[in-house]
Amino acid sequence: MPANNAIMTSSEGAAARPRLSLRRSLGSLVRPSEAGLKASHFRRPWLAAGLLAPQLLILLFFFFIPTWKALSLAFVQVDPFGGTMIFVGLENFTTLLSSPEYRDSAVLTLWFTVVQCIATLVIAGLLAFATDNVLRGRAIYKGVILLPYAIAPAISGVLWAFLFNPTVGPFAQMLHELGLGWDPNRRPFDALLLVSVAAIWKHVCYDYIFLVAAFLAVPASVMEAAAIDGARPVRRFLTVTLPMAAPTIFFLIVMNFVYGLFETFGIIDTVTRGGPAGSTNTLVYKVYQDGFRQLDLGSSAAQSVILMAIAVLFTFLQFRAVERKVNYQV
Amino acid sequence: MASTYVKSITGLLTAGALLMGATGAHAADRVKIEWWYAISGKLGDTVQQLISDFNKSQDKYEIVGTFKGNYEETMAAMVAAYRVNQQPAILQSAERGFMTMLNSGAIIPVDQLMTKQGYKTDWNDFIKPVAGFYIVNGKPAALPFNSSTPILWYNADAFKAAGFDAPSDTWQGLEKQLYALKEKKITDCSMALPGDFQWSLIENYSAINNYPFATKANGYAGLDTEFVYNKTGVVGQVARLKKWVDDGVLKIAGQGVAPISLFTSGTCATIINSTASHSGVEADAKFKWSAAVMPHEEGADVRNGTIGGASLWAVKGKSEEVQAGVAAFFNFVAQPATQEWWSKATGYVPVTNAAYQKMKSEGYFKDHPTREIAIEQLSRGEPTDNSRGFRFGNHNQSTAILIEEIQAVWTGKKTPQEALDSSVKRGNEILRQYEKLHAGK
Numbered sequence: 213m214p215a216n217n218a219i220m221t222s223s224e225g226a227a228a229r230p231r232l233s234l235r236r237s238l239g240s241l242v243r244p245s246e247a248g249l250k251a252s253h254f255r256r257p258w259l260a261a262g263l264l265a266p267q268l269l270i271l272l273f274f275f276f277i278p279t280w281k282a283l284s285l286a287f288v289q290v291d292p293f294g295g296t297m298i299f300v301g302l303e304n305f306t307t308l309l310s311s312p313e314y315r316d317s318a319v320l321t322l323w324f325t326v327v328q329c330i331a332t333l334v335i336a337g338l339l340a341f342a343t344d345n346v347l348r349g350r351a352i353y354k355g356v357i358l359l360p361y362a363i364a365p366a367i368s369g370v371l372w373a374f375l376f377n378p379t380v381g382p383f384a385q386m387l388h389e390l391g392l393g394w395d396p397n398r399r400p401f402d403a404l405l406l407v408s409v410a411a412i413w414k415h416v417c418y419d420y421i422f423l424v425a426a427f428l429a430v431p432a433s434v435m436e437a438a439a440i441d442g443a444r445p446v447r448r449f450l451t452v453t454l455p456m457a458a459p460t461i462f463f464l465i466v467m468n469f470v471y472g473l474f475e476t477f478g479i480i481d482t483v484t485r486g487g488p489a490g491s492t493n494t495l496v497y498k499v500y501q502d503g504f505r506q507l508d509l510g511s512s513a514a515q516s517v518i519l520m521a522i523a524v525l526f527t528f529l530q531f532r533a534v535e536r537k538v539n540y541q542v
Numbered sequence: 543m544a545s546t547y548v549k550s551i552t553g554l555l556t557a558g559a560l561l562m563g564a565t566g567a568h569a570a571d572r573v574k575i576e577w578w579y580a581i582s583g584k585l586g587d588t589v590q591q592l593i594s595d596f597n598k599s600q601d602k603y604e605i606v607g608t609f610k611g612n613y614e615e616t617m618a619a620m621v622a623a624y625r626v627n628q629q630p631a632i633l634q635s636a637e638r639g640f641m642t643m644l645n646s647g648a649i650i651p652v653d654q655l656m657t658k659q660g661y662k663t664d665w666n667d668f669i670k671p672v673a674g675f676y677i678v679n680g681k682p683a684a685l686p687f688n689s690s691t692p693i694l695w696y697n698a699d700a701f702k703a704a705g706f707d708a709p710s711d712t713w714q715g716l717e718k719q720l721y722a723l724k725e726k727k728i729t730d731c732s733m734a735l736p737g738d739f740q741w742s743l744i745e746n747y748s749a750i751n752n753y754p755f756a757t758k759a760n761g762y763a764g765l766d767t768e769f770v771y772n773k774t775g776v777v778g779q780v781a782r783l784k785k786w787v788d789d790g791v792l793k794i795a796g797q798g799v800a801p802i803s804l805f806t807s808g809t810c811a812t813i814i815n816s817t818a819s820h821s822g823v824e825a826d827a828k829f830k831w832s833a834a835v836m837p838h839e840e841g842a843d844v845r846n847g848t849i850g851g852a853s854l855w856a857v858k859g860k861s862e863e864v865q866a867g868v869a870a871f872f873n874f875v876a877q878p879a880t881q882e883w884w885s886k887a888t889g890y891v892p893v894t895n896a897a898y899q900k901m902k903s904e905g906y907f908k909d910h911p912t913r914e915i916a917i918e919q920l921s922r923g924e925p926t927d928n929s930r931g932f933r934f935g936n937h938n939q940s941t942a943i944l945i946e947e948i949q950a951v952w953t954g955k956k957t958p959q960e961a962l963d964s965s966v967k968r969g970n971e972i973l974r975q976y977e978k979l980h981a982g983k
Contacts, residue, residue, distance in 0.1 A: 232853050292621045298978065373797035377796060378793075378796065380799050380809065419719065440689065482797060488949040489952075504615075508939055
């Protein structure tokens with residue numbers, strides 16, 4: 213599983229290197245025995261620091277400073293222009309957690325993310341499995357599946373919204389002719405379905421690329437052995453390919469969660485604007501709505517702190533729970 | 543290698559500097575004044591025309607106008623810019639953001655600016671509903687710029703086919719007409735719900751029928767105001783709209799299509815939308831259309847509607863010469879000739895009596911009768927505490943809540959009374975939060 217291995221090592225490396233460079237820059241203060249073998253590769257600590265600097269700067273500007281800003285705003289109520297500020301302690305948090313709208317949004321986000329994650333994986337898996345069995349025009353087949361990824365989320369969102377608009381959308385007219393009362397402006401389920409489908413459609417291609425690569429990486433000898441033993445394609449797929457692709461699938465589950473939680477913002481903004489009555493207002497979209505539309509910066513900051521905690525927790529749980537069952541050896 | 547590289551870079555820089563010098567020769571001694579505005583489409587083109595007219599009219603200042611998205615996006619951009627001292631000199635801000643701007647500490651009241659820069663503006667000449675909104679303690683805080691009010695647009699062909707000359711002036715009469723349009727199969731969509739329906743069908747409805755929207759004269763008399771619209775005719779209005787939506791008489795445009803385009807394309811026979819739709823409707827509607835004042839309840843004590851649109855704010859933290867330029871531009875905008883041109887080009891209300899009288903005496907309204915409807919609606923009856931306007935802190939937030947709660951009525955999750963009770967309760971929390979933050983202002 214080349215893709216996955218590369219990612220694992222690079223993330224381990226990123227965690228390990230700052231520690232080493234720090235020690236080297238502290239010089240002889242650190243006992244050399246603890247520095248280990250790897251540290252001796254960096255004779256010149258400034259080189260290591262220089263190589264790390266771009267990444268650390270990116271982290272500084274796009275993670276540490278925003279995090280600090282969010283934390284500093286989460287415990288105050290503030291005039292948008294910064295003229296007046298009142299420290300309110302945990303009030304922003306207690307108000308949020310006791311508000312039914314926020315709880316609804318949390319439940320909705322969980323539902324949306326899980327459904328999106330599973331559906332995207334299953335559809336991408338089927339398409340990737342089918343890729344092996346497409347004989348003619350495989351390049352076209354792959355190209356068509358990958359197309360949605362090239363379309364900006366806002367543009368695809370507008371298209372989905374228009375196509376399924378109950379008053380003017382051609383697909384909505386078709387649904388009406390089938391006798392379905394399709395109306396995402398008035399039926400929360402329709403709105404949620406539309407947003408989910410748009411989000412899945414956009415992300416299937418991502419999962420698909422990784423799965424095709426993972427399936428291709430299964431050694432032919434193993435597959436042939438299974439075939440000789442009498443396993444048919446579907447059985448070979450389920451008992452040989454899938455387990456061997458497990459690390460990739462695990463990686464995709466994490467990525468799908470990140471996508472569902474944080475990156476569906478553009479689609480929601482264009483397809484439903486979080487409506488009707490908050491039925492597609494996910495946690496991330498709510499942060500934007502409250503912070504940037506309504507300028508309630510304190511509450512918005514508190515929400516992003518909660519969201520950050522959720523993201524950290526989820527990633528931790530996923531790595532703990534799933535990693536143990538994943539076989540990284542090929 | 544290195545030296546040739548350095549040489550070519552210096553060469554490029556010199557060339558660039560020369561070019562800058564050549565093009566900047568005229569503009570170099572002009573003071574650049576940044577203006578962030580929030581209207582787009584045909585209205586945006588008109589704004590650019592206004593800017594270029596001003597820039598041509600004198601050679602001291604140059605207004606640089608930038609479209610920053612809709613009103614909310616422009617405000618968010620302003621907030622972000624102000625915190626890092628990158629704010630523009632002029633900001634166009636919607637009536638809903640009035641309190642936020644007024645108490646922001648980021649603005650120079652327009653009257654103060656004009657007096658300091660030696661301009662004499664006759665604030666008494668601004669038409670009553672406009673002045674009533676922007677004047678605080680006898681002095682205007684911002685320059686009224688694009689002022690509008692919602693009016694009832696209708697497809698005259700469709701109305702004629704159904705046997706009506708014009709829309710009824712009461713909601714009860716209009717209801718019968720809209721249902722007749724549908725029953726006679728003249729249209730499948732009798733009315734389109736505007737995107738800013740809370741402004742037209744709720745707030746203006748409340749003002750026109752002289753219902754209190756909130757205590758303390760709708761917020762004019764203090765920050766300790768409380769919403770009360772869950773105890774007035776607004777509840778019945780929401781119930782009526784819900785019935786229309788359920789019966790397919792009133793259509794919600796939703797995302798992906800602008801509600802006004804449902805009207806101009808002929809899909810929907812009526813819409814209650816801003817008078818500023820004039821330029822768009824005139825260009826796009828391929829049928830005989832007309833407009834009328836918004837309906838009222840039968841037997842209501844009918845009053846004026848309230849204004850929407852936006853005003854221009856002079857932003858703090860700019861040099862003396864930039865401020866002088868802002869004042870010069872404001873003076874240009876307030877001229878009757880500019881007002882007249884702007885109103886004709888856009889459909890916005892002429893905000894000064896001078897401009898209005900000029901247009902009237904020219905016979906402009908005889909040729910364009912629908913252009914006068916907004917003024918007629920804005921000056922119906924003597925303004926009361928219920929109809930003067932709305933002054934709520936963080937009005938954007940309570941508006942978003944109101945919209946969300948009314949959407950819950952469309953979906954059937956809540957009854958009109960439940961939704962408005964909840965909307966008032968949540969809205970009052972916003973008002974208390976604002977009051978706490980701005981105590982003593």
